[in-house]
Amino acid sequence: MTVSPPLVTVGIPVYNGASTLAEALRSVAGQTYRNLEILIADNGSVDATQAICAQFTAGDARARYVRHETNRGAVWNFNHVMRTATGRYFMWAAHDDLLHPQFIEKACDVLEARQDVVLCHSETQPVVDVGQPVGAAYIGWANDAESARERWRMVLRRSELHAAIYGLMRRDAAQRTRGLLACVQADWIFMIEMSVLGSIAQIPETLQYKRVPAVATDYHSREEMLRYMGAPSAGLGAQLRPPRANVMAQAVRSLPLIGVGRRDRVRLLTDAVRIYSSEGGLTFDARDIVSTLMTRRARSRARSTPDKLRP
Numbered sequence: 001m002t003v004s005p006p007l008v009t010v011g012i013p014v015y016n017g018a019s020t021l022a023e024a025l026r027s028v029a030g031q032t033y034r035n036l037e038i039l040i041a042d043n044g045s046v047d048a049t050q051a052i053c054a055q056f057t058a059g060d061a062r063a064r065y066v067r068h069e070t071n072r073g074a075v076w077n078f079n080h081v082m083r084t085a086t087g088r089y090f091m092w093a094a095h096d097d098l099l100h101p102q103f104i105e106k107a108c109d110v111l112e113a114r115q116d117v118v119l120c121h122s123e124t125q126p127v128v129d130v131g132q133p134v135g136a137a138y139i140g141w142a143n144d145a146e147s148a149r150e151r152w153r154m155v156l157r158r159s160e161l162h163a164a165i166y167g168l169m170r171r172d173a174a175q176r177t178r179g180l181l182a183c184v185q186a187d188w189i190f191m192i193e194m195s196v197l198g199s200i201a202q203i204p205e206t207l208q209y210k211r212v213p214a215v216a217t218d219y220h221s222r223e224e225m226l227r228y229m230g231a232p233s234a235g236l237g238a239q240l241r242p243p244r245a246n247v248m249a250q251a252v253r254s255l256p257l258i259g260v261g262r263r264d265r266v267r268l269l270t271d272a273v274r275i276y277s278s279e280g281g282l283t284f285d286a287r288d289i290v291s292t293l294m295t296r297r298a299r300s301r302a303r304s305t306p307d308k309l310r311p
Helices: 018-029 048-061 074-083 105-115 146-157 161-166 186-197 220-228 234-239 243-257 262-278 286-304
Strands: 008-014 037-044 063-067 089-092 116-127 169-170 199-211
Touching: 008 018, 008 074, 008 105, 018 037, 018 048, 037 048, 037 074, 048 063, 074 089, 074 105, 089 105, 089 161, 105 116, 105 169, 105 199, 116 161, 146 186, 146 199, 146 262, 161 186, 161 199, 186 199, 186 243, 243 262
Parallel strands: 008 037, 008 089, 037 063, 116 199
Antiparallel strands: 089 169, 116 169
């Protein structure tokens, strides 16, 4: 009897992604691993995203398109596709990133062979466009120590592991986490929770391509980033808080929620305090504070200007 390969759900949250979406969808549809559920969640796009998705789903029976009439924030949409996934394995695919045709096949092989691994990603090359690499590849970004405590210590020290959120993961493990939280560095917090649940493996091949803007336009103040994610403004007090404080607090808060026993929680809490206090936790990003203050000042001036005088 032939055993069917496990179903993999690829969740693609998108908002106004028309310029790159078609290419990203082709890279998912062109995977050598064929047993896919392709779940596209449109967060109320006002560009050509809906038309692109309609054309794609008409040509691929594995695809399912859901449109939310209003934009509920990036975090809500990412969590929506993760919570509604049905495959044994799940992954997020960004609407502007690209996958090598064998990415899912090779990542699935790792998950099938190693029951200790809860998420597998690959070396990733940042690109401006197809065939235009920029910067160094993400190499050595694994967290596969045998014990949960060792993995906990490593992920608290290595924020770059956040990039692994676009790897292939066990759906049941991902759904034990709180998903992505509506806060800055939500991807790092998610990877902290996943690392406690199991190992994070990296395939030693470049099979993922992360698109970055040709000009650095992706920096936002913390307030602007939270608004994009769908969270209320954190207020100026949050700007003055050391940036790793929220990460450490959320990491510790997650432990009972993902099933860590009380005795182990005490050990992991002790580790977190030591790491936070000894490795730059008591610093803050002055640029972020200044940017936020300038943004608020500009908005205040706009509100005080009569409508007829606004540009």
